Amino acid sequence: MRILFCTTPGHGHVLPMLPTAWALRSAGHEVLFTTSGPAGPVTGAGLHVVDVAPGLDVGAIFGRHFASFSGYADAQRSTPRVDFEPFVPVFAEISDAMADGTLEVARRWRPDLVLHTNEQGTGPLVGAALGIPSVVHGYAFATPMSATLAVGEHMAATYTRHGAGAYKAPAAQLDLAPPSMRVDVDRPAAPVWPMRTVPYNGGAALEPWLTRRPERPRIVMTLGTANREQDNIRVLARLVELAAGLPVEVVLLLGNLDGGSLAPLPDNVRAYGWVPLHVLLDTCAGLVHHGGAGTALACLAAAVPQLILAQSGDQFLNGAVVRDRGAGIFLDSDEVDADTLHRLIADEGIAAAARQVSAEIAALPSPAEIAVRLTDLVHGEGR
Incomplete structure (x- = not known):
C-alpha cells in the first residue's frame, strides 16, 4: 500500500505526522510526504519528501492577510477559543500554491490513501481527483473539520481546473488530544479515531x-x-x-x-x-x-x-x-x-x-494500531 502525507510547511504541522508515517513504513507500506520548504524534519526521520512548491514564501502569504488578524491575539488572550475563520484564506492560498505540484506527484506515484493536516487543502483534493480515501491527521487539542471544509470551498476553482469534482469529506479523523482535554468545536464530518501522542523532535547524538x-x-x-x-x-x-x-x-x-x-x-x-x-x-x-x-x-x-x-x-x-x-x-x-x-x-x-x-x-491506541485500521480502511473493512 502507498500512503501520501500532505502537510502545510512548518515543524508543528510535520513532526506530529512522522510517528504515524513510521508505523505505516514499519508495517511494510510505502510512504511519501509532500510539503514546501526545508525537508529536514522528514529526511531526518529517514523518510522521503517532495517540495511541491519550491520557493513558496509562507510568511509573505500571511503578510498579505495581515489585516484579517487585527485584534486576534487580544481577543484570544481575553477569551481563548477555536476561531479558525481568519486563517482560512491564508491556508487556502498556501494549499492552492501547492496543489499543482502535489497532484503531479500523486498522479505519478498513485497512492492508495492520503493523510493530511486539517488546514491543508491538497489532501482532500488528491482524494477527490484520484478517487481514494483521505484521512485528517490532527495535531492539537481541537481539529476543526469546518476549517477543512472551508479551505476546500475556497479552492473550488482549483478542483474544477484539475477535474476533481467537489470537496469530499474525509473517511476518518485521527485525534491526538487526551480524552479529558479534547475540544469539540463542530460535529465531526468523519469517524474520530483517538491515537496516542508519540512525541518526536528529531534524532541527535546525545551528550x-x-x-x-x-x-x-x-x-x-x-x-x-x-x-x-x-x-x-x-x-x-x-x-x-x-x-x-x-x-x-x-x-x-x-x-x-x-x-x-x-x-x-x-x-x-x-x-x-x-x-x-x-x-x-x-x-x-x-x-x-x-x-x-x-x-x-x-x-x-x-x-x-x-x-x-x-x-x-x-x-x-x-x-x-x-x-x-x-x-x-x-x-x-x-x-x-x-x-x-x-x-x-x-x-x-x-x-x-x-x-x-x-x-x-x-492508554490510547498506538500509531502501530492505527496503521492496521488505515490498512483496513483502504481494503474496505474499516469505514
Missing part, C-alpha cells in the same frame, strides 16, 4: 548530561520554532533573571535565536540551540514554553508540569485547556514572577494532573 537527572530541579525554557526574535529574547531575558536566584538548573533551547544579548548567563543557566525535547523531558521538573500544541502534548505525555506563555494562533486555546485540566499554568509573560517558577515545580496538584493525563495518553 551525556541529557540523560542524567540533575541534583537540582531542571526547568527547560523554549519559545518554539516560529520565532518572533525580538519578543522572544525579551521574554527569555526576564525568565533568566527570575530563575537566577532559585535553586534550580535552567536549560534554554534557543532554536535559531541569537542568544548573544542574554550573556553573561547566571551560573545555573545554560543555553543550547536544538536539543530533542522529548529526551530532555525525561529529566526535567517543569517546562516553560509558548503554547505550541506539539510541545504541550509532549509535556503531557511525559507527565511534566508546564507554564505556557502564549503568543499567537491556537497557543492561547492550548494554554487555557492545559490550565483548566490542572496540568499547568497559563499566564501572560509579564505576569510571571519567581513564585510562578517555584509553583511550576512544587505544586503537587499540577504534578498529579499531569500524571493523570499522561496515563490517559498511554
